[in-house]
Amino acid sequence: MRISELSQKSGLPVATIKFYLREGLLPPGKRTARNQADYGDDHLSRLYLITTLTVVGRLPLSAVREIVTALDDRGTQLDGLCRVINKALVPLDREEEAGSIGTTARYQVDTFVDGLNWNVEPGAPGRSTLTQVLTALRLLGWDDDVDVFVPYQQAAARIASREVDTIPVDADEDEAALMLVARTVLFEVAWCTLRGMAHEHIIAARAGKARKTDDAS
Template identity: 80%
Template sequence: MRISELSRQSGLPVATIKFYLREGLLPPGKRTGRNQADYGSEHLSRLYLISTLTTVGRLPLSAVRQITAAVDDRGTKLDGLCRVINNALVPLDQEDKAGAIGTTARRQVDAFVDGLDWSVEPGAPGRSTLTQVLTALRLLGWNDDVDVFTPYQQAAAQIASQEVDTIPVDTDDEQAAVMLVARTVLFEVAWCTLRGMAHEHIIATRLNESSKTDQST
């Protein structure tokens, strides 16, 4: 198909598609002339993936670029792709600016993560994120221990196991890679959304119960 048809089917403006081509997010089409090229179903699928990651997935193009490059690298196994996704989801330029509190928090987070016996690299950005969360809680006056993450870790392990069960992890097939990317990013959004909705429901329920108790007395 020509780029105009690719635009029509994808719902994206031609200018946006050309931008993705220039940025290397979309592979070039098959040249048919000096200023013309044909595009196939693989280009349409890639546009759907980019649109999904940038809209529902809420990722910046810089993160999408990291992910699509890893998908296109046939030498990247799915476990390596998973690390790329996690790195894209978490900023890499995190720094500890909380002095001794942050240093203590990082030491405790590392011990916590290492104690899980998970395959997590020492420099994984997720460690810095957990450190920042724990440090911020303490600076705000909550003296939470690192065990505050335990229920989240347990829930995450269960959810991740269920998700991975639907992905053929014993292959480096591109479809499996795209499935891993889409499900990881989209269910990250779903998890945060459902957690927020649950907060709203539980708080409203408890306020309602408290109001009924006050009225009865």
């Protein structure tokens, strides 16, 4: 198909598609003339993926670029792809700047993560993010211990296991990689959304219960 047809089927402007081509997010089409090229279903699928990651997944184009580069790298295994996705979802990998509080928090987070016996690299950005969360809690005046993460870790283990189990065992490498990317990013949004809705429901329910108690008295 020509780029105009690709635009029509994908719902994206031609200018946007050309931008993705220039940025390497979309592979070039098959050249048919000096200023013309043909595009196939793979290009359409890639455009759907980019749109999904940016619109629903809320990822910046820089993160999407890292993900599609890893997808195009035939040598990237699924565990390596997971690290790329996690870096895109949790980009806070800078050094903590909170003095002794941050240093103590980093030690406790590393001890906590290492104690899980999960295959998490020492320099994984998630460690820095958890450190920043724990440090921020303490700077706000709450004396939370690293065990505050335990229920989140337990829920994360169950959810991640369920997500990985939904990838068919007979899926080829490309299909498995695409499913891993899409499900990880989309269910991250779903998890945050449902958690927010649960907060709203529980707080409202407790407020309603409190009002009933006041009315009864």
